[in-house]
Amino acid sequence: MTNATLNFKTAPAHQVLAAAGKKILRPGGRAATEQLFEWANFQPGETVLELASSFGYSAIALAQRFGVQVVGVEKNPDSVARARANVRAAGLEGQVEIIEGDIFHLEAISGQFDYVFAEAILSMQSAPAKAKILKEIHGKLKKEGKFLSHEMLARNYEEEIHQALAQIVRSNTTPLSEMNWKIAFATAGLQVQQYKTDSLKLLDIRETIQDEGLAATATILWKVLTYPQIRERVLAMRRVFKKYQDDLGYITLCATAQ
Numbered sequence: 001m002t003n004a005t006l007n008f009k010t011a012p013a014h015q016v017l018a019a020a021g022k023k024i025l026r027p028g029g030r031a032a033t034e035q036l037f038e039w040a041n042f043q044p045g046e047t048v049l050e051l052a053s054s055f056g057y058s059a060i061a062l063a064q065r066f067g068v069q070v071v072g073v074e075k076n077p078d079s080v081a082r083a084r085a086n087v088r089a090a091g092l093e094g095q096v097e098i099i100e101g102d103i104f105h106l107e108a109i110s111g112q113f114d115y116v117f118a119e120a121i122l123s124m125q126s127a128p129a130k131a132k133i134l135k136e137i138h139g140k141l142k143k144e145g146k147f148l149s150h151e152m153l154a155r156n157y158e159e160e161i162h163q164a165l166a167q168i169v170r171s172n173t174t175p176l177s178e179m180n181w182k183i184a185f186a187t188a189g190l191q192v193q194q195y196k197t198d199s200l201k202l203l204d205i206r207e208t209i210q211d212e213g214l215a216a217t218a219t220i221l222w223k224v225l226t227y228p229q230i231r232e233r234v235l236a237m238r239r240v241f242k243k244y245q246d247d248l249g250y251i252t253l254c255a256t257a258q
Contacts, residue, residue, distance in 0.1 A: 056083030
């Protein structure tokens with residue numbers, strides 16, 4: 001879907017942000033992702049399945065930095081094509097594979113993995129959908145394999161926050177409390193070994209600069225300022241984040257398959 005055909009009033013927030021030039025969306029920013037990598041302790045040659053790999057940036061970075069083999073699964077065919085082009089440009093075709101597929105049907109991907117890596121995927125799902133995806137993740141992990149997860153946290157007012165986010169994000173975004181995230185994981189046979197919570201960093205300008213760089217951040221800000229429909233959606237998100245700033249946060253979890 002191109003910017004020309006995107007309905008900014010009804011499109012999911014991640015599509016609106018992508019239209020503004022945002023490439024990386026993570027609730028806790030770079031520090032949260034780095035925490036997951038520290039817990040993982042990747043070793044060269046190990047295998048990683050990345051969910052919703054988008055344009056392949058994270059998959060490429062994982063392969064380059066840690067020497068792991070990465071399979072990325074992405075549903076959007078345009079994103080798959082762009083990710084594959086990025087992999088070719090990085091010279092990593094033997095180390096990174098991008099598959100067009102559905103995170104609800106991971107059984108279609110052959111083999112099991114040392115790690116499954118997902119950021120801001122489960123938060124966007126209903127309770128039954130979370131359970132389905134977590135079950136699929138468990139099935140793709142080797143025994144004692146690690147699931148590395150980075151999601152939104154609702155410290156209080158889970159249902160109220162869900163309703164507020166669903167209205168402005170245009171998806172079934174449902175952050176859970178710390179306890180409920182752990183319960184959801186345990187129900188799927190994933191034992192949380194380590195976790196950390198902190199305040200939400202999404203749309204924070206300093207985090208955007210860290211993730212995207214100065215030049216790209218300037219482009220994002222220019223588009224937000226000059227495109228009224230993008231600006232309206234971004235400001236609506238920021239208002240909700242501000243209203244629930246003491247209750248909305250992020251959680252990183254490292255869980256093992258039992």
